[in-house]
Amino acid sequence: MSIAGVEGVEGEERNDFTKAESKQIRERSLRLLGSLLRPERARVILTMIVVIISTAAQVAGPALVAYGIDKGLPALLDGRDWMPLGLIVAAYLVAGVVGAVLIAWYTVLTAKISQAILFDLRTRVFLHTQQLSLEFHESYTSGRIISRQTSDLDSIKELLDSGINQLVQGALYMVFVAVAMFWVDGVSGLILFGALVPLAFLTRWFQKRSQQLFRRTRVASARLIVQFVETMTGIRAVKAFRKEKRNEKEFGDLVEDYRDVNSKVIQLFGIFDPGLVLIGNVALAVVLVAGGLRVAAGSLAIGALLAALLYTRQFFAPAQDMAMFYNSYQSAAAALEKISGVLEEKPGVPDPVSPVDLWTASGAVNFDGVEFAYKKDRVILPEFDLRIPAGQTIALVGSTGAGKSTLAKLMARFYDPSSGRVTLDDIDLRDLHPKDLRRAIVMVTQEAYLFSGSVAENIALGKPDATRDEIVHAAKAVGAHEFIESLPGGYDTDVNKRGGRVSAGQRQLLSFARAFLADPVVLILDEATASLDIPSERLVQEGLTTLLADRTAIIIAHRLSTVAIADRVLVMEHGRIVEDGTPRDLIAGTGRFAQLHAAWRESLV
Structure with a gap:
């Protein structure tokens, strides 16, 4: 049986794919994602341009504050020249308005892309499963098909509606903040760069631990749906053979398994989120100490230190959002694997390449x-x-x-x-x-x-x-x-x-x-x-x-x-x-x- 068949029909019960199988499944999912995004290329490119400009406008704030403190205030106090400070305030307001307008536009664009992809994917799953042969439907339970059209598509919807926004905006925000940090103060930029080392280790640890847990979550969810659908579909047999108590125990075990898996996911975030906060606070403290000593020595302007502190705080804020993105991503990736497995299934009775017409038949x-x-x-x-x-x-x-x-x-x-x-x-x-x-x-x-x-x-x-x-x-x-x-x-x-x-x-x-x-x-x-x-x-x-x-x-x-x-x-x-x-x-x-x-x-x- 093909990888599609293994993962689609039997793979609901598996978490032990070989490296080769896992690679094929990832490639299959990426092919599906690429085919979904291809019709939306122009809109995706426009969205990327909008988010880049809007992020740059948002990141400009602390730098403008630093310039206003270090240049605008002295000009106003010494020569009563209010023009530099006025221009900086105007620039700050313009950056805020541009950032807000573009974020609103970006939100609308991503929503349109999301809905187009979901419409395409939902239609593909329905039309493809309808074309598959009886052999597939007799081995792939109705509960699993319903799970593909409901919980799996909902996971992908959650990723497209909010997760992608968190990733794109968060990643761009961190890059732009890092660049602005080096521009404002190179030493503070190096401190921030050093904080990336423990951040990378923590993120990698979280990624390895969560990948298997999220797949188990999808499996547990699918089993719940299968059990529920089959019980309700066969309710007459359930009543006839007094199967309520057995179903209660079986469903209770599935619910317990689902709760246990989700509990482990929560525990994982219980370590990851505080770890992010700790790294961010330590980095902020180091920037404050190093910058404060240089301000006292006269080698760093007070406005630059304030901007460095603001940028340090802003740098780690998206990291928490990106952690939540990873939550959505893992769930959606597992769902996309299952959906792509169904879409990769080939009909057991394919349509002929060169069909022969038979307008009137005798019936022999x-x-x-x-x-x-x-x-x-x-x-x-x-x-x-x-x-x-x-x-x-x-x-x-x-x-x-x-x-x-x-x-x-x-x-x-x-x-x-x-x-x-x-x-x-x-x-x-x-x-x-x-x-x-x-x-x-x-x-x-x-x-x-x-x-x-x-x-x-x-x-x-x-x-x-x-x-x-x-x-x-x-x-x-x-x-x-x-x-x-x-x-x-x-x-x-x-x-x-x-x-x-x-x-x-x-x-x-x-x-x-x-x-x-x-x-x-x-x-x-x-x-x-x-x-x-x-x-x-x-x-x-x-x-x-x-x-x-x-x-x-x-x-x-x-x-x-x-x-x-x-x-x-x-x-x-x-x-x-x-x-x-x-x-x-x-x-x-x-x-x-x-x-x-x-x-x-x-x-x-």
């Missing part, structure tokens, strides 16, 4: 030497061959794990075969234009998912531009019209979240209507009648006959009553077809299907 489906394995050591379909003529209805029967659903997923191109090919009208599905493939082949599964919206909107999913008459016709064709009309708002009834206002059987009928409206040439029903009770199943049998007419159909069902409408029955065991014939012929025989049919008949007695 063939499996030629198909072999498929979810994992290399577990082959599901070994060297599978099958011919399905256009317009034939096939029923797939067999025990659980025989490979029936895998066959259906390959036919719908949810997966690609490990070797061999699946064709529609002699065109490899891997070469077929995605639009034509989705129009030609439709799969209805046991989980009849309904989206928030009206009944009509859910049926129209199969044909977004369908008229109301077409929607009603589709519902009538599969026997769903009567129950829809009995709903409070008829076809305009909001089905609520995931179809909570209709029963499981009614949801399945709506999914049949959706498929009928889509009018595919190949229809796959994967346990599509499993949610129906016996009366509902009998009601839908006639609708199924209408639904399957004049198209190639594959029915996967354990209920043999559904199989009766098939032209041909395939009995599968361990990824192979062990029986092939009409329902009547197989029932009359002594094979596996006859045994299944006899057992089913006995269950009805």
Whole structure:
């Protein structure tokens, strides 16, 4: 598996990346960041110019104060010349106004850049995860995906909204202050330079200790979200199996782990922040002593000493802000690693480079030497061959794990075969234009998912531009019209979240209507009648006959009553077809299907 896959799917649980893996992850994150910043280059350059000028204006203050004390006051006292002092005061006011205006402009510019990047990133994550294959979504839990779109993007938002401001302004401020310090008094500048040594050691210590802790924080946060989402999503199973107490303990352990990690982060800052203050105060004391002695000796002007003290105090103030930036940075960097891991994932069923158009299909489906394995050591379909003529209805029967659903997923191109090919009208599905493939082949599964919206909107999913008459016709064709009309708002009834206002059987009928409206040439029903009770199943049998007419159909069902409408029955065991014939012929025989049919008949007695 690629580094993206390792970090994206399994990496949530890891903190022990090798140096090579860590380097690749950093490079991947930087590539993503670069691609996000590229469209904003002009605005970024303008922002840099604005912040440089505004920082210079802010740093000019103490130097102007020193010049006013050392030059302006003597001129005023000795010759009553107020012009130097007046010019200095005017310059001080202008610098303050310019600095304030430019800071406001800088804040607006950075906000626009931040929102543009977040919009781009949020859209990329949604569109990319939507395009990824079932293999990814079956291994990468929904909680993790939600974590990418929520807490991880929030961390990046915090960095862009405030952290970058702290870094850029703080770093520039410290550089400009250091330059101004040397210009005002070289000795004080050297003292300040000497204070950088312990500051560098403290910062490096903080960086090494915090990097691992912040990654652990992201992992702990993601685990919390995963646990919460999965519990709420599976709340019916939780209630049914009385899992509340176990969930309480599991969630409590995760909360405790999250608290412990954050406690260690706080302890780290409890050492780093006071350390910064101590270094700053010691440096200020040394500058005061050294400067005071020289003022007493007459080798340093009092204004220069005051400016040096102001600059020393100002130099260490941004260091604390930059420490908070590092907090945001580590959190955002860990989040960016996870998001870039998802964006680096390649679709398991990529779109063809040179797609073949198939405007009208007859519906002939063939499996030629198909072999498929979810994992290399577990082959599901070994060297599978099958011919399905256009317009034939096939029923797939067999025990659980025989490979029936895998066959259906390959036919719908949810997966690609490990070797061999699946064709529609002699065109490899891997070469077929995605639009034509989705129009030609439709799969209805046991989980009849309904989206928030009206009944009509859910049926129209199969044909977004369908008229109301077409929607009603589709519902009538599969026997769903009567129950829809009995709903409070008829076809305009909001089905609520995931179809909570209709029963499981009614949801399945709506999914049949959706498929009928889509009018595919190949229809796959994967346990599509499993949610129906016996009366509902009998009601839908006639609708199924209408639904399957004049198209190639594959029915996967354990209920043999559904199989009766098939032209041909395939009995599968361990990824192979062990029986092939009409329902009547197989029932009359002594094979596996006859045994299944006899057992089913006995269950009805």
